[in-house]
Amino acid sequence: MANRVEMKSAAQVLEAFDNIRRAQRAGVYAPHKPLLILLALARVQRGEPRLVAFNALDASLQSLLAEFGPSGAARSRHYPFWHLATDGRGALWNLNGPRDLLARPASATPNLGELRAHQVQGGFAPQVDEALREVPGLLEAVAARVLETCFPTTLHADIAAAVGLSLDRPAAAGEFDAPTYGAADRRRRDPGFRERVLRAYEYRCCVCGFDLRVGQASAGLEAAHIQWHHVGGPDIEPNGLALCALHHKLLDLGAFTVEQTEHRVLFSQHAISGDRGQQGELRHHGQRLLAPQHPGLRPGSGFLAWNQENVFKTPARHVGDVSRPGRLVRG
Ligand SMILES: [Zn+2]
Helix, strand or coil: CCCCCCCCCHHHHHHHHHHHHHHCCCCCCCCHHHHHHHHHHHHHHCCCCCCEEHHHHHHHHHHHHHHHCCCCHHHHCCHHHHHHHHHHHHCCEEEECCHHHHCCCCCCCCCHHHHHHCCCEEEECHHHHHHHHHCCCHHHHHHHHHHHHHCCHHHHHHHHHHHCCCCCCCCCCCCCCCHHHCHHHCCCCCCCHHHHHHHHCCCCCCCCCCCCEECCEECCEEEEECCCHHHCCCCCHHHEEEEEHHHHHHHHCCCEEECCCCCEEEEECCCCCCCCCCCCHHHHCCCECCCCCCHHHCCCHHHHHHHHHHCCCCCECCCCCCCCHHHHCCC
16 A cells, blocks of 8 residues: 555554543543543444544534533533544544634634534544554553443443453453553552441441441442542542442442431432432432441542532532522532
8 A cells, every 4th residue: 555654663653542541630630631542442342434424423522521521521522533643743532524614723622513514524544443443452442441441440441341341361460561650650548448438437428327247248338439539539537438339339429419418418410310219229328328437437528529529419409407408519
């Protein structure tokens, strides 16, 4: 083939994706770009063409951001489709559409209607696309890395399933580590965090009291980070909650949060349960968390505020016996 641009190496591809993550503001949950990337990776995995019209991804982006993003995230679902093209000066993502539209400054993001009306297409840059298709395991390594660095572990399987990505064939660990991409860049997890948090709450879910043991070990009980570890949340008890697997996932999906003053569980108005009786999930709404053993281990206000701003799907349901619910979580 004449004029063929040389395919990027696996290390170069991984580095290009990693640079996007570095550009994200520390401490803020920003799921837009990673969800678009995962959706696009799934297309490549299925052998679909390199470029895809925004129209074809619109509904998927909307539902992904509604499920996995904070409140209102879906309104700006078209931003990454446009802005990814300026990352690394187009090294990763290319656009195809009317010349005058593409000539706009990067900051002049077209609105949804313009992207739809002009049939703007986007896709990975040819050298990246080719490497993802040709190098065995590279696509899975990129996807695993994006999941690991952008989302809490509780949601990885759900997100992969929602974008249609198969991770059945994970790359061997370290196989594609680029030089700039090593362990030093990754925040280590404190292996004692789980045990300290579970002990603080006496090995019970602090929402529902679940405390099953199998033999000596707690089963289905997890130490949740209130401010997620991958966005800088520390491995300390005031940033931890002992939660059953269900309540851990519901916290990370923004279905409920915990207000700062009385530590009441507040469910989102978006969380609907068919069973409205005493046995339904919403029976926990308005309840106080089970307190940890020592006041010094209670959840930190700053971490709870982070959850409310970045993860919780506002507005909160009303709590009759809390005096000023409107002040607890913005509606
Ligand atoms: Zn629970």
